Amino acid sequence: MRATRMMSILTTLQARGQVTAPELAVACEVSVRTIYRDIDALAASGVPVYADRGAEGGYRLLDGYRVRLNGLSQSEAEALFLTGLPGPAAALGLDAAMIAAQNKLMAALPAHLRQDAGRMQERFYLDAPGWFGEADEPKHLRAIAGAALRGTLIKIRYQSWRAEKQRRVAPLGLVLKGGSWYLAGQVDGSVRTYRVARVLDCTALDDRFDRPADFDLAAYWQAATLRLEAEMHPNVAIVRLSPFGVKLLDALSQPYVKARTQIDETADADGWRIARVPTGKTSWHAAAELLRLGPEADVLEPADLREKMTELTQAMAARYRAARKAGRRRILPQPTKQS
Numbered sequence: 001m002r003a004t005r006m007m008s009i010l011t012t013l014q015a016r017g018q019v020t021a022p023e024l025a026v027a028c029e030v031s032v033r034t035i036y037r038d039i040d041a042l043a044a045s046g047v048p049v050y051a052d053r054g055a056e057g058g059y060r061l062l063d064g065y066r067v068r069l070n071g072l073s074q075s076e077a078e079a080l081f082l083t084g085l086p087g088p089a090a091a092l093g094l095d096a097a098m099i100a101a102q103n104k105l106m107a108a109l110p111a112h113l114r115q116d117a118g119r120m121q122e123r124f125y126l127d128a129p130g131w132f133g134e135a136d137e138p139k140h141l142r143a144i145a146g147a148a149l150r151g152t153l154i155k156i157r158y159q160s161w162r163a164e165k166q167r168r169v170a171p172l173g174l175v176l177k178g179g180s181w182y183l184a185g186q187v188d189g190s191v192r193t194y195r196v197a198r199v200l201d202c203t204a205l206d207d208r209f210d211r212p213a214d215f216d217l218a219a220y221w222q223a224a225t226l227r228l229e230a231e232m233h234p235n236v237a238i239v240r241l242s243p244f245g246v247k248l249l250d251a252l253s254q255p256y257v258k259a260r261t262q263i264d265e266t267a268d269a270d271g272w273r274i275a276r277v278p279t280g281k282t283s284w285h286a287a288a289e290l291l292r293l294g295p296e297a298d299v300l301e302p303a304d305l306r307e308k309m310t311e312l313t314q315a316m317a318a319r320y321r322a323a324r325k326a327g328r329r330r331i332l333p334q335p336t337k338q339s
Helices: 002-016 021-028 032-044 074-082 086-091 095-108 111-123 141-150 217-232 243-252 255-260 283-296 303-325
Strands: 049-052 058-061 152-159 164-177 180-187 190-195 199-208 235-241 273-279 297-301
Touching (some): 002 021, 002 058, 021 058, 141 199, 180 217, 235 243, 283 303
Antiparallel strands (some): 164 180
8 A cells, every 4th residue: 555655646746746745645545644754765765756845845856757657556557548538539639649648558558457458448438428419529629729738829709699709718728518518718817618619710829828827627617517507597496296297307307406406205195295496597497497397297486487387388288279179280391202
């Protein structure tokens, strides 16, 4: 265990440059005092590790010192080959580089681990888009990714929900979510999210930008998605659900809604239960979400949502009754024959 931990300390220092003892302790899941002992042991064994004192200090390796890629455990080798899933790499134009890196890694592995690594590639596949959805194939993804890596500005023409806009953007990072690529870009000092598929034109500029020192892409994305989901579901509906309605709600709800839905433990004489369900901004959006539950849901509150449900269901019923009374049905257009 100690040898594995000391290798982890070395690779962390090599990858990140300067790291504090508390940060190493968190990464290795040990106490700071244990890190001090491990650093002393590394120094005693001849590893050129140095400590910089002060508020911005930490441990670092002597410039030019490198740790060889060896000593991989079976699980570490398997995890590395899982990172080689091809879809995102191909979208960014890195598929050839990924294959080359995998080949080099395979050659460096001990013989007994090569078979395990190959088995991981054979038996795991990443299909990023959600069910019944298609992956975006954004035209300008590679240009944006290149600018993000170089740290240079881009000029984009973007189609938002409301209008077409032009922006000079500092590309801070890209996120792949549910088969769609999103850009976290800084505009006028604030970070905004752009769906890359809606970028109509993109021009890579030579102007460099200063990346905010405190920007963390993963933290930004988590906060942004949570904020967006909260904005899309600001209200709560009181709904009476049948036993099957409870199952439907669980199957059809978005993760944000599912996590925040409250369902009473006790049921009435008919087996129906009361649920408090996050809903959309307007009664129309909320009704559209709850209509998926059909007759297995009875909206109790708020009153405007109940009225909207009544209005929509009555309109639907009247339309179908009129069609049945007239003895007609919708005639679908016949496909044309191909010559």
